[in-house]
Every structure is written in structure tokens, then in C-alpha cells.
Amino acid sequence: MIDTILNQKMLEILDNISEGCCFLNSKMEVEFINKAGEALLEKPKEEVMYKYQWDVLPKYKETIIYELYNKAYREQTVQCFETVTEYSKIPMEIKVFPNKYGIFLLFNDITKRKKDEEKQRYYDQLKIIAEMAAGVAHEVRNPMTTIKGFLQLMENNEELDKYKDIFQLMIDEVNRVNEIITNFLDLSKEKPNKVEYCNLNDIITTIVPLLETRAIREGKYIKLELGKIPKLNVDKNEIRQLLINLVNNSLDAMSKGQSVRIISLVEHNNVILSIQDEGAGIPSDIFDKISVPFVTSKESGTGLGLSICFSIAKRNNAEISYSSSSNGTTFNICFFN
Structure with a gap:
């Protein structure tokens, strides 16, 4: 009776942990899978329980996962490895713990x-x-x-x-x-020169007239959409430089009559600065390399502007993400609280 209660409690604990886990018997049939495991496999429990593992996930036959599962059980040795799933293409860390009854798996999205x-x-x-x-x-x-x-x-x-x-x-x-x-x-530089509490909107409105001078000369537009945001503890001069670099890049990418939007807002308690342009987009061959020094699509560019922006963001407890298409490019700078 005590063993039964303990087993039930253990299964309840395993069913609610954040890592995916399951147990395969000696015939490689699924006898247990928890909620996180269902989510990571993207298959409901009904489709996997008491089924042969390789019938449930046929793409894994003759792969490293197939070999290591069998090796773990055959040699009774723990196996730990990383792989990219054949179905959802998610990088996973998998740990395989064998015993005479089968193998217990722990798998985690990394x-x-x-x-x-x-x-x-x-x-x-x-x-x-x-x-x-x-x-x-x-x-x-x-x-x-x-x-x-x-x-x-x-x-x-x-x-x-x-x-x-x-x-x-x-x-x-x-x-x-x-x-x-x-x-x-x-x-x-590893840290900002002078950190102080200031409002990002104030920095933007101070620097925009300078940027508008160029935009007007080229027949382009700068639009402000500034929301209510809290103060940030940042280096004001570095944020000015980041803003100038990103907006100038946007103006370089656009044709006459097009606009760049400068947006500030709060999202998940973090302040977001978003620079959105209507240019031709980042060339696909350098899309993943734009933060690397000397990578540029401009004939006269040094390829250091965006590298500096990424460094400034890191020094000021922020992170840059970006997306691009033929309709324009968006840079989002998230300042963490």
C-alpha cells in the first residue's frame, strides 16, 4: 500500500516538472510520458502510450537517437547528448537513464x-x-x-x-x-562612461531635429510615436549614438517619399525602442552577420555602425532584435528592468 502511494506521488511530481520525461520498457514501448513531454513531442498522450517508440516517431529510426537509446539499454550506461529534433527542429538535450526494465528519458528544450x-x-x-x-x-x-x-x-x-x-x-x-x-x-568599452536616470523620449526628441535635417533634404520622413515610458538608467550619449546610427541606416535604405518610424513603448515591463523603415530590407547574404565588424552592404560603409549599436545595447542592459523583408526593416531595442 505504501509503495503504491509513493509511486503515485512520484508520478504526480514527474508529470508536473518542467522537463519532458518518459519511460520506455524493454520493448521500447512508452509506459509513461509527462505533460512537458507531450508538449515537446507535440503529440497527445493517447497517441504515444503503450506504442512502440519508433512507430510513434518513425523519423528517428536509424538516427543517433535510435542508436543511443539502444546502446543505453544494451550496455546499461547513462547517455547524455544534444540533438535537433526531426519534427519541430528544436535543439534538445536528452539524458537516458537505463535499468533492467527499460530506459527513463529526460529531454529539455535548450x-x-x-x-x-x-x-x-x-x-x-x-x-x-x-x-x-x-x-x-x-x-x-x-x-x-x-x-x-x-x-x-x-x-x-x-x-x-x-x-x-x-x-x-x-x-x-x-x-x-x-x-x-x-x-x-x-x-x-565594457561599460558606459556615465550612467544616469533619463527618459528615452527626451533623448529622442532632442536628437530628431538633427536627423530630420537630413531626411527633409532627401525628401524622406521621420515619424514619432512615443508612448508613456519610465526612466532608464543608461548612458545618454551612447543611446544618442545608437539612435543616430540606426536612423541613418534606415534613411540610407529608403527612397524619396518613404518614412522611418521611431516608436517607444512598454512591453512586459521593459522599455522598447523600435526603429521601423520602409526600405528595401537587409540583403539575405548578410542578414545573420550584420552585427559582425566590417560586414556591410554599403559601398562606402565601414561595417562598424551596427557592431557599435549591439555593443552599446549590451553595455546599457539592452538587447537588439531585428526583422527584415522587401517592405522594410525593424530594429527593436529592449531595455530590461
């Missing part, structure tokens, strides 16, 4: 963990690049400043007036090098 690992790898790579650049930045800047100074002297020399356009071109290129160095130094 989509978030994989995304977090990928994100951390990206930031680790970015940090290495930024640290290398920061290490040589000052050594490069000093001679570049000297070169620029002499070019400006030569540009103002009347005897060299016929070379004025060449000198200006060279000065522009020196300025471009300095801009790239400055961007690299921005990438190398």
Missing part, C-alpha cells in the same frame, strides 16, 4: 541556452577584435594627426593650389581612418 551561447561567442570575438584595435589605436593616431597637419599646411599653400583637391581627398581619408579608430575604441 533553444534559449543555444542562443545565449551564440551571443556570448559573438561578444567574446568582438571583445578580442576591439582590444587588438584599442592596443594600436593611439600609436596609429599620433602619426595620422601629424600627416593631417602637414596636408592642411600644403592645402593652404598658394604655390600648391593646383593640388588642392588631392590634398582635400587625402585629408578626408585621414579623417576616415580616425573615425574607424574611434569606432574600434567604442567597441572595446
Whole structure:
């Protein structure tokens, strides 16, 4: 009687845990599956109970899962592995615990963990690049400043007036090098310079007139849709830079008569800044790489603007997500509380 009660309580506990679990007997028939397991398999209990596992999930026959399940039972050894499901294409971690009666399975959706690992790898790579650049930045800047100074002297020399356009071109290129160095130094930062509580809407309304000057000149429009939002503890100057970079990218992508919308709102207690344009969209060949330094679709771009935006977001406890199609691109920056 006590054993029966204990078994019932154990089954109740297993049925309500967040990880998927099930038990397959020695014939690989399903004798138990919990609620989370049903959800992850996307099959109701009635379709799997007391059925042969490989009849229920035929796509797994002759796969690594099939081999490891059988190996676990045959050799009575625990197996733990990661795989992408054949049906829903979800990354899963599966643990197989055997005994003489069959195998007990624990399986868990690790989509978030994989995304977090990928994100951390990206930031680790970015940090290495930024640290290398920061290490040589000052050594490069000093001679570049000297070169620029002499070019400006030569540009103002009347005897060299016929070379004025060449000198200006060279000065522009020196300025471009300095801009790239400055961007690299921005990438190398690990935390904001000056954090303070401020309202994102105030930052937006302050910077929009500057952005509108360019938009009006090009026959494009900037539309504000600012909601009621709480103050954020951020670096005001960095958020300005992020906003300028993203809106300028949107203006670059759009044609005359098109609009970019700047939206602020609260969603799930987090403040969202959304930049939505009507441009041609991000080319598919670089869609997954836009946060990587030097990746750009612009002929004259450095490919550092969006990398800096992603770094700024991370330093200010925010995360950037984006979507794109031929009808436009949306960048959402979520500031976490």
C-alpha cells in the first residue's frame, strides 16, 4: 500500500516538472510520458502510450537517437547528448537513464541556452577584435594627426593650389581612418562612461531635429510615436549614438517619399525602442552577420555602425532584435528592468 502511494506521488511530481520525461520498457514501448513531454513531442498522450517508440516517431529510426537509446539499454550506461529534433527542429538535450526494465528519458528544450551561447561567442570575438584595435589605436593616431597637419599646411599653400583637391581627398581619408579608430575604441568599452536616470523620449526628441535635417533634404520622413515610458538608467550619449546610427541606416535604405518610424513603448515591463523603415530590407547574404565588424552592404560603409549599436545595447542592459523583408526593416531595442 505504501509503495503504491509513493509511486503515485512520484508520478504526480514527474508529470508536473518542467522537463519532458518518459519511460520506455524493454520493448521500447512508452509506459509513461509527462505533460512537458507531450508538449515537446507535440503529440497527445493517447497517441504515444503503450506504442512502440519508433512507430510513434518513425523519423528517428536509424538516427543517433535510435542508436543511443539502444546502446543505453544494451550496455546499461547513462547517455547524455544534444540533438535537433526531426519534427519541430528544436535543439534538445536528452539524458537516458537505463535499468533492467527499460530506459527513463529526460529531454529539455535548450533553444534559449543555444542562443545565449551564440551571443556570448559573438561578444567574446568582438571583445578580442576591439582590444587588438584599442592596443594600436593611439600609436596609429599620433602619426595620422601629424600627416593631417602637414596636408592642411600644403592645402593652404598658394604655390600648391593646383593640388588642392588631392590634398582635400587625402585629408578626408585621414579623417576616415580616425573615425574607424574611434569606432574600434567604442567597441572595446565594457561599460558606459556615465550612467544616469533619463527618459528615452527626451533623448529622442532632442536628437530628431538633427536627423530630420537630413531626411527633409532627401525628401524622406521621420515619424514619432512615443508612448508613456519610465526612466532608464543608461548612458545618454551612447543611446544618442545608437539612435543616430540606426536612423541613418534606415534613411540610407529608403527612397524619396518613404518614412522611418521611431516608436517607444512598454512591453512586459521593459522599455522598447523600435526603429521601423520602409526600405528595401537587409540583403539575405548578410542578414545573420550584420552585427559582425566590417560586414556591410554599403559601398562606402565601414561595417562598424551596427557592431557599435549591439555593443552599446549590451553595455546599457539592452538587447537588439531585428526583422527584415522587401517592405522594410525593424530594429527593436529592449531595455530590461
